[in-house]
Amino acid sequence: xxxMTQPPAATPSATEFDADPVPRLGWPVGVVSExxxxxxxxLRSWDRRxxxxxxxxxxxxxxxYTELDISRxxxxxxxxxxxxxxxxxxxxxxxxxxxxxVEHLESSPGPxxxxxxxxxxxxxRGAGGTGGAPALEDSAALVEAIVAAARALDPRxxxxxxxxxxxxxxxxxxxVEVFAPALRRVGDLWQEGRLGxxxxxxxxxxxxxxxxxxxRANRLRVAGSPVVLAGADDEQHHLPLLALxxxxxxxxxxxxxxGPRVPAEALVSTLRETRPRAVFLxxxxxxxxxxxxxxxxxxxxxxLEVVIGGPGWSEGIELPDGPVTxxxxxxxxxxxxxxxxSPGGLSR
Numbered sequence: 001x002x003x004m005t006q007p008p009a010a011t012p013s014a015t016e017f018d019a020d021p022v023p024r025l026g027w028p029v030g031v032v033s034e035x036x037x038x039x040x041x042x043l044r045s046w047d048r049r050x051x052x053x054x055x056x057x058x059x060x061x062x063x064x065y066t067e068l069d070i071s072r073x074x075x076x077x078x079x080x081x082x083x084x085x086x087x088x089x090x091x092x093x094x095x096x097x098x099x100x101x102v103e104h105l106e107s108s109p110g111p112x113x114x115x116x117x118x119x120x121x122x123x124x125r126g127a128g129g130t131g132g133a134p135a136l137e138d139s140a141a142l143v144e145a146i147v148a149a150a151r152a153l154d155p156r157x158x159x160x161x162x163x164x165x166x167x168x169x170x171x172x173x174x175x176v177e178v179f180a181p182a183l184r185r186v187g188d189l190w191q192e193g194r195l196g197x198x199x200x201x202x203x204x205x206x207x208x209x210x211x212x213x214x215x216r217a218n219r220l221r222v223a224g225s226p227v228v229l230a231g232a233d234d235e236q237h238h239l240p241l242l243a244l245x246x247x248x249x250x251x252x253x254x255x256x257x258x259g260p261r262v263p264a265e266a267l268v269s270t271l272r273e274t275r276p277r278a279v280f281l282x283x284x285x286x287x288x289x290x291x292x293x294x295x296x297x298x299x300x301x302x303x304l305e306v307v308i309g310g311p312g313w314s315e316g317i318e319l320p321d322g323p324v325t326x327x328x329x330x331x332x333x334x335x336x337x338x339x340x341x342s343p344g345g346l347s348r
Contacts, residue, residue: 011295026056026064035069038077050090052076075113079148080140088152092144095194104140139177146182147189150199157204162210171214171247174330175240179207190237204239211242212309218249227280227339230267231260231314233293237284240310244280244335251340263279280304280337281309283312290318297324309335 002269033040036038047053047063052072054063065073072093075115093101142165149158167173186203189195228240238260256274258267271279297306298320306319307327319326329335 014204016140026066027070028062028064029054029274032065032070032073035046035241036074036077043073046073046076046086050076050087052090052093068098068101071098071105073106075101075144078138079145079189088148088154089145090159091151092148104144108152108305139181142178142184143185146178146203147185150186150203151195153199153202155202158203158206159210162207166210168216171211171243171250172336175243175247176332179243180240183207194225207239208242211239211246214246215249218252221252222254223252224254225265226256226274227255228258228270228274228276228288230262230270230279230281230282232283232285232287233261233263233267235260235283235285235310235312238282240284240332241282243332244339247332249337251336252342264291264296266295268296268299271304276304277300278307278340280307280309280335283308283310287312287314289314289316296321298322300324305338307335307338 006061029040029043032038033043043053053069054065055069056066058064058065075096076086076089076093079092080086085339093347094106144159146161147160149155149161162179165178168174169177182201186200190197190200207295217249224263229245230237231241240258241259249254258270262270289341294317297304300322305324305325305327307329308317309329309332313328317326327338329338
């Protein structure tokens, strides 16, 4: 019999963990095997090698699974089905409390294990770019899989997960639903001292490589006046810009990527030399409402749309009189739509 063929039982709630229906006896491995559709030898291997197994003992010293133990097994099966190595999956599962396990299981309903149903999880990647593709399912499980690979410092698995996500949907949805949450989770774990800085660096560096691969793969499709992509002069975060560059490339829009920490004078000089139709500026750190850059735009004598994104920008920014317009975008999808459809761009 296949190890993972039976549909999983309904995910228990946090209260069910507290009210275990058999608190004294628990569930034997055979019952758990039938309940989850996972072969008993696999369950015993996960217990012996990775510590994901029964936590109760009977008076006769027989080990039994609690409801929480069963949910740990279910989540481990889901992670390994996503391609996460067993030890990495176990480390991730064992680091969670009951509430976190429930949250992950309920936020990504589907088979507990086995090969993911491609008809259910793979979204359309039509020519419509960020519009029309269904949202990624199992996004919480994919985030957890990336975090587990970061814990294990496993670049091969992490790169495979990044590519898998981008095959399922466009870069925009991949960024919003999986990549950005995974980066935040890894960053939080690092700040809490539960993950080394090397794991954070590996996570971001590999994602940069995969996003740039998307740009290279679409290089022959891009055309027209380029959009300038830059971070504010003291902004260090540039992964959102890379994701934006990749999604614009998928939409056939040329871009000039300047990256983070671009001095205002250098940015204005670039604008004068290239005369783009639009420039996107990213800021996650707080910015002043009145900055020298805005006044430098007085030298612009052609229609230029300045698009600003990120939580750092202040309200009430004033531009000098002239052909420059200012557009503030609240999210990634809106940024892509604005830059694709801005004057001189490609209409979709």
